[in-house]
Amino acid sequence: MRDALFTRRDILKASAALAIGATGATRVASAPAAESVTPALIAAARKEGKVVWYTVMDLPVAEKLARAFEAKYPGIPVRVERSGAERQFQRLAQEVASRIYAADVVNSSDAAHFIVWKRDGWLAPYVPEDVARHYPAEHRDPDGLYATSRIWLSSLGYNTNLVKPEEAPKSFADLLDPKWMGKMVKGHPTYSGTILTATFQIARDLGWEYFEKLAKQKVLQVQSSTDPPKKLALGERAVMADGNDYNLVQLKEAGRSVEIVYPSEGTPLIVGPNGVFKMAPNANAARLFQSYLLSLEGQQLLIDFSGQHSAHPLVKEKAGRKPLGEIKLMKDDPAAVEKQSEEIKARYTKIFGV
Amino acid sequence: MLGLAVLLCVLIVLPLSWLFYFSVTDRSGAFTFENFSKLITDPVFLDPLITTFILAILASLACCAVAAPMGWLVARTDIPARWMIRILVMASFVTPPFLGAIAWELLAAPNSGLLNQGFRLLTGASQEERLFNIYSFPGLVFVISCYTFPYVFVLIANSLDRIPGDLEDASSILGGRAWVTARRITIPLALPALVAGALVAFLQSMTLFGSPAILALPAGFHTMTTKIWSLFQYPPKPELAAAASLPLLVLTVILLRAEHVILGRRGFSVVGGKSGDPRLVRLGAFKWPALVLCLVVLLNPVFLPYGALLNATFSSVATTLVSPANFTFHNIEFVFFELSATKLALKNTFILGATAATIGTLIALVVGYLTTRKAIVGYRTLGFLATAPVAIPGIVLGVGLFLSYTRPPLILYGTLWILLIAFVTIALPAAYQQLQSAFRTVHPDLEDASRILGASRLQALAHITAPLLRTSVIATWCFVFVGVMRELSAAIMLFTSETKVISVLIFDLNESGDLAAISVLGLFMLIITFAVVILANRIPGFGGVHLRNH
Structure with a gap:
């Protein structure tokens, strides 16, 4: 399975390069091409059999999303590892320093963490289809390492x-x-x-x-x-x-x-990105989860259940709630x-x- | 046997060496005293040090004030239902202090606390008024005392149990009235136990992590343990944490020495051949008021907190009394079916509890045998090594182990091994104490007889001593298991997402304010604890766990 994945990614890399070349893009950024959820990805994720999500969302919200993901992709249980963002940032650094790679997907309420993780090379490039197609530029990393999973206020x-x-x-x-x-x-x-x-x-x-x-x-x-x-x-x-x-x-x-x-x-405006961890032990499940979370379906559920806002333009605000604008x-x-x-x-x- | 000594050395000496090393080096590894000078000059560190000191003194005094009369009532008077009081004290002892602290948030948070709500309801007081404020220095002293007084109680009750009745009889026969007898005989004889109890309570209060982390931070102050822990926030400052750990360590060693000296004298007082059972003081008309008094005291560590947890488990709002309108199973459902951390934390806790109990009991058994039978040269050293961890507060051990095992050659951080080492180290002294005294009750004659008949030392051990010790061994095992369940201060330094235990999960949930989930998990934890304790107590011939644990 791993071999298959690498081959696929190599192809994608090549096609991404092609795409940039073909459009003559002057952008330095090297976002990989968008990936749709293929049966191969689902099968590979199922083979890994689980995904660990380091998240900072309110626990019931995170668990709600986890259960919804499990319902859509049976056989891939999500373990929600919830803590405060600054606490999580420290713990992740401590774990990585000791070469412990437990996180598959990471989320933060401090967007600055993604700047650090990106600089340290801890994030894997992965652009789900919905992100490529719908997300505004300010809510996606130009190199395809992360995208905004939710927006809320303090x-x-x-x-x-x-x-x-x-x-x-x-x-x-x-x-x-x-x-x-x-x-x-x-x-x-x-x-x-x-x-x-x-x-x-x-x-x-x-x-x-x-x-x-x-x-x-x-x-x-x-x-x-x-x-x-x-x-x-x-x-x-x-x-x-x-x-x-x-x-x-x-x-x-x-x-x-x-x-x-x-x-x-x-x-105060809070923007919470989500990304796939480069050293993820369950790399395919991580991508599948990232893709689900940022999809219209995942975002709509998140917004309906939790009362946050989405960067996904097709998500509809629930009636009676105050729009961000x-x-x-x-x-x-x-x-x-x-x-x-x-x-x-x-x-x-x-x-x-x- | 050398292997055993080396193992014990590694358990204890390695983390402490790293602790010392870090405390006197700077980031680049150069020698420095700067960490210590920062510690005693910067108010950020000095204030918690002073706070902790005052806190520990007050809690220790409070524990003695409550435990001494109660210990006397239970051991030396005809107070009714004494077994029940002892059981309830044991219940306060096995209740994890951090759980007690959270339960007291439910009870005595200044506005939403159940007791304060009740007070306002009964007196018609305004919203501004309150009876208790648990988020305060006195609140913290109170909650810590609730779960520390059993240490003092057990020491005092045991000591009073052992004071022979003859001396008191002699005093009465010579015309001493009850008060004179108490003043001149009973109190002086019990005083060493009281002083020792005060020291143990001081140590417990000083080194506790969970309760201050839960109550002191909202109140706006730090204790040493919470400060040490906060030094691991990003960016971590291990060298300062190491330096801050050392005062706790040094103070503990000094106080334990003092306790030893004080308790060492006690043997003298009870010399005197065979003595009668202690004479029970007749309370007469005060019998029932005395019982009520004890039960009122026990409201605080047991009835009220358990009630608050039970209420929050079934109520849709944690601090609203359960009624048909808000009764819910949702919290239980959430913890066991939605909260994805539950399963792993339970699994880890059980694995660690069972293995730590097994390994700890085994080591304690071997060391206990070798020291009581003086079987090898250097048995004293072994005994010392097995007792030494008493002097290492949980959070200090946590810091030491973290520094030791996050670097080559042995990276154990991120595995259950590092937690196992911590739990075995913490449990060893108490386990050793219990099994050593159990060995003392088996006379070596029995083993000698077996050996004369041709058995080897090991055969004698297996066929004679082991069966006789079975009940003590099982009790020790259970005791360590329960200890692992309630351990937080070392675990909080050492866990990773894959090695989270229930105590850490509860702590995490407290930080995000998920009180209902905590109540469910906490009650579940208590049920398991009591099941294990009852198991230990039902073993025939076993007369109650000796409640001593550091």
Whole structure:
């Protein structure tokens, strides 16, 4: 099977080169040609018999996608290895340094990680058909190493049992009001990629003074960006200072007493890429999974179930949800995050004490 | 036998050597004291050190304050249902402390905690008011004490069990009233056990990782163990982690020495030929209030947390009381049928538990035999090596093993072997202690008789000693197995995605706030634990596991 795969890939490489030559493309990038899901790929994946997905999505969302994949491709169980993006980044580095190759497909909420992994040569080029055909350029790596699997925001929120709508904070600045002292929950940038990305954008646009003042408000410091929405829904804190807006969408649709606030200064935009790991022990299953996740089917399921947004233009937003276009966004900048990541974490830890 | 000594040396000396090496080198491998100077000058490290120290002292005092009267009530008074109290204390002992901490989040998180909700409901207090705040320094001291006091209880109860009644009788006969007898006889005799208990509780509280990681970080402070762990965040700083581990190690060694000195004197106090059973103090009218008091204490480590976990298992909202409206099987379904990490974590835990228990018991058995029978030259060294890991806190061992086995010649990181080494090392001292005392109960005459009749040493061991020790061996095995299930601090440093165990999975789930899934897994873990403990206790002739584990 391995031989077959290599042959096929060699052919594809050759055809990709041909394609570039034929169109006379001046682009330096060397994205391989799109690959459709062939019976040969499915058979090879089935022979491997499993796929391990290192992901940072909220656990029930990731498991939902995993089960859907298993239903479509029986005999290829997905093991979801879920952790915070920054924690996962460290663990993956530690594993690779010890030559442990357990990951097949990798996902992150810190897009900067893909810059690092790409530079280190840890990602395998693979462009699923849907990505080639539909994904806008800003949501796919020019070299075909990864593509955006989901888009969401780090928003504010409040518990509607504890806060009246007219009293709810409307902006980041509102959170600094003494009335929210001891009433907020937020995630941690050394654990969560979402929070790290959001911290970067907020510090860039509002300055670190914002965090210095926020730290004096006695926030409940949790780790994952999936946790503040959950603590909010339990009524543990009245206001969420950062965290996944999509968890709030889910909770709200489930009838829980939470409300999302997109702050007037703009809401941090989080883009979560997904890629095939080069040293993947189950290389075919990894490609099949990558292809499924980025397909219209996978994306539509992800978006319907989780309340996130898709880079796939054919995906339809569920009725009643706020389209991304109507929200004032902060600008994401993975390259800058990559450069400042360590500094952000150190500075944050110093300000908040943990 | 040399092989055994070498094996024990490798288990203990190798990780510690790497720890020392890293603590005095910089990135380039050059010698430096900079790591230590950073440790004592940078408030980022100094604060957790001080916090940990105060935390451990307070928890230790709290444990003694609770365990001493309880130990006395159970051992020396006619309090009703004493067996039940002992069982419940044992239940608090086998409950993983990190699970207890999460259960207490469900109970006493300032706003959503069940107890605080109940308080507001009963008193009509406003949303602003609360009875407890578990995300606080006192909250952490409380939760740590809940799961550390059994160590003190067992030491005190055992010691009081052993104080001969004669001395107290003599005091009464000479006209001493109850209080005089207590003050001049019982308390002085029990004092060494109390001091030793205080030291053990201090050590436990100081080296615990799970509870502070779960409660202190939300509260906004670090302890030494959480700080060491955070030094492995990206980019990892192993040399600082190594340096930060050493104070814990040194302090542990010093305190264990102190404990040894204190407990060493105890033998003196109970010399006196055959002595009667201890006289039970009649509590009279205080009998039932005393029982109620004990049960109230045991609400905290057992009834309330178990209840909270059970509630979260079947409720659609973790901190809402189960009712027909929100009753659900979804959480159980999620953990066992959707959560894809469950199967592997359970498998790993069982494999590790069974092999660590088997190997640990075997080593302890051999070393115990050699030392009690003084069978070889250098048996003292063997005994020392088997006891030495007591002085290595779990997280320190984790760091040491990580540094040792992530580099050639032996890369064990990423395999179950590295966890196996950690668990065997951690379990060895307690297993050795148990089996050594079991060997002492089998008189060498029996073996000698067998050898006179022509059996070799090994045959004598197989036909005479082994059958007599069977129950102790099984008990030790179960004891190690349970210990592996509740181990987190070393596992958190050493696991990879393929070698995750249940304790680590629960910790992961806590970081993403999946409380319902934790409750299901936690209860499942407790059920297995109790099944194993009951198994150990049902073996005839076995009188209860000696509750001692570091």
